[in-house]
Amino acid sequence: MYRLVQNLPNILIPWYRANARDLLWRRDRQPYHVWLSEIMLQQTRVEAVTEHYRTFLEELPDIKALAEVSDEKLHKLWQGLGYYRRADNLKKCAQAIMEKHEGIFPTDHASVLALPGIGDYTAGAICSICFDQPIPAVDGNVLRVVTRLMCDNSPIDEQKTKRRITQALEEIYPEENAGDFTQSLMELGATVCLPNGAPKCGICPIAELCEARKSNTVLQYPVKKEKKARRLEERTVFILTCGSRLAICKRKETGLLAGLWQFPNIEGKLDAQQALDTAKEFGLHIRNITLQIERTHIFTHVQWDMRAFYMTCNNMTEEFTWTTLDEIQSTYALPTAFAMFIPKE
Numbered sequence: 001m002y003r004l005v006q007n008l009p010n011i012l013i014p015w016y017r018a019n020a021r022d023l024l025w026r027r028d029r030q031p032y033h034v035w036l037s038e039i040m041l042q043q044t045r046v047e048a049v050t051e052h053y054r055t056f057l058e059e060l061p062d063i064k065a066l067a068e069v070s071d072e073k074l075h076k077l078w079q080g081l082g083y084y085r086r087a088d089n090l091k092k093c094a095q096a097i098m099e100k101h102e103g104i105f106p107t108d109h110a111s112v113l114a115l116p117g118i119g120d121y122t123a124g125a126i127c128s129i130c131f132d133q134p135i136p137a138v139d140g141n142v143l144r145v146v147t148r149l150m151c152d153n154s155p156i157d158e159q160k161t162k163r164r165i166t167q168a169l170e171e172i173y174p175e176e177n178a179g180d181f182t183q184s185l186m187e188l189g190a191t192v193c194l195p196n197g198a199p200k201c202g203i204c205p206i207a208e209l210c211e212a213r214k215s216n217t218v219l220q221y222p223v224k225k226e227k228k229a230r231r232l233e234e235r236t237v238f239i240l241t242c243g244s245r246l247a248i249c250k251r252k253e254t255g256l257l258a259g260l261w262q263f264p265n266i267e268g269k270l271d272a273q274q275a276l277d278t279a280k281e282f283g284l285h286i287r288n289i290t291l292q293i294e295r296t297h298i299f300t301h302v303q304w305d306m307r308a309f310y311m312t313c314n315n316m317t318e319e320f321t322w323t324t325l326d327e328i329q330s331t332y333a334l335p336t337a338f339a340m341f342i343p344k345e
């Protein structure tokens, strides 16, 4: 266990105040806003989040509105951000706040942490940014900054590394301006101490303290455990149209993309004749195949190699929901893995 320089907040807070990016969710410290932005920003770039954040708040301006929204509308608002479970957890959490806290976000750390979908990082971010409590929020950015600062070669994807860095930060967290200290660490990681071999040490406010910079070993940090290779899955996707109608169906309620809408698809890559035979098994009379394309979509642990057949049909079956392109744009949220096959008008 090492000790971080006690002076770190005194250097980083003024730096943050002078250099912080003007982001929509930094304009106030309302817990609903901070919480929503933190969840949206997980695994998603700031540029992609900004417009979604604005629209989401226009449609669902408070916790009550979020608790009462239909899944369909929620998924539509989330479309493009991916990892839809985050949206489902937001709604569950809003419902818990309505039931257990009379619609008001709790302020004590234990109650925040007990809410569904809120882990150590998000609880720390909310408690420090909204309520100025000295509680660290340790994400990938912060782990990268600290492991470089201290030449710490423990793998950052191990829980014990995260715990140790959280403890080291707890010891130096300021009693005042805790929120600005949290944001300063995040901001340093996001704009200066960048990943993938591109840190801007020349403009870094803590360069003088940084062990990795001093020993010229910056690129050796952070260390990660060896990743398991992604599992490869092949799928055949059916884009079935009957007049102006298009077939979609719901995924099962568990597993990858649980409960979301999709184009009908099956495991394996079929050739054209096999695809026609399968469509026949769906109960469809196929007029012709108008297009065949190949696409890849990468999830965290799986890669889908997909072959899509665009087919025109003479009939519609009850097995699928037959919708229009307009409804797909306005009502049904198709995750990116399938949205890439939406036919052009």
Ligand code: SF4
Residues within 6 Å of the ligand: 145, 148, 149, 192, 193, 194, 199, 200, 201, 204, 205, 206, 207, 210, 211, 212, 213, 218
């Ligand atoms: S000096 Fe470089 S490596 Fe060290 S914290 Fe600053 S940006 Fe990161």
